[in-house]
Amino acid sequence: METREAIRTRRSVHDYTDEEVTRDEIRRIIDDIRWSPSSYNLQPWEFVVVDDQEGQEELREAAYGQEHVTDASAVVLVFGNLDRGAYAERVFRDQARKGYSSDERAEELIERMEDEQPEGNEEWAVGSSTIAATTFMYAAWDRGIATCPMGGWEADAVCETVGAPETWYPVLMMTVGYPDTDGTEWERERKIRRSTDGILSFGEVGGGE
């Protein structure tokens, strides 16, 4: 699918067919999202996919009973790794080896990331992981697989369900599956969008309407 078509036609889906999204399909999507950008190339995203009945029921409870959590083929949990040192050594040595920085700079950054738990670290984790999660939505839709990113779930219960370590900050839950387009929400006119002129100003803020 053309990029612009993917962007313009992707919509959040609550109604799924019974067709399973295979683990191989999920792997292929993750193989695409690996190329998402991140600050310092630290790639602090972690994906856990829950595709068994019991797990999805637990997550549905954590999501205040939202039905599509169990109706969907799988649920994708996206975490941001708060430990900036987790992949620092590999990432910075790679950059030095390929000429992006010097060995000295690499050493300095490895040390800094391993020490650092700076203010605003949660926001950093949310921002970085959301880039990867958004890429997931388009890479999935390109294969005809719909997603529904969800607010409204209990973070502690979600972390417990999958055994997330302390340093994994839960960022997004999304259901995935093939859309059921027959007699469902799909047939409704799409929801309104703000206008381009409302979203965009040049030079300085010109109002958000």
Added chain:
Amino acid sequence: METREAIRTRRSVHDYTDEEVTRDEIRRIIDDIRWSPSSYNLQPWEFVVVDDQEGQEELREAAYGQEHVTDASAVVLVFGNLDRGAYAERVFRDQARKGYSSDERAEELIERMEDEQPEGNEEWAVGSSTIAATTFMYAAWDRGIATCPMGGWEADAVCETVGAPETWYPVLMMTVGYPDTDGTEWERERKIRRSTDGILSFGEVGGGE
């Protein structure tokens, strides 16, 4: 460009040609990102594009002197609107009109959003706006326009440069322009990426290596 090609070939660019990215091109990109998903469809993203020399110089100072801020054709600032009520009325009445909810539910949600400044609102703004910002990166790259999302800038100085209101939370700065591929960073081997198996586990956390 095919979606997967856009995802896999997009890379952050610091070196740009002198060719200008026109305001019409920027508008067309924003016209695509309008379709990004958001919780309740609240679309709390605000884009300010700075494309004049003076503005870009101010932003470069706010970004600790990073050269590509003035070398780029333009700088895109993405804000998250902390005021959940800003577009609530239009959005929820639309949903009721199209059968997504009842009129009563719409009224209830409009009232709740206008009152609400819940805990975690900044994170919500960061997450939502990052979805739109990521869409921007792919919609731009699809047109051959490169982006470089940047960490490392002073939020207050950025807000002051463009006159952002108190309720606009600064989320991302990115430079945009046509990539200069000749004798630049572009020729280097791309930076390492984590493996699919390292990013992904099924059912429960299986380690992040």
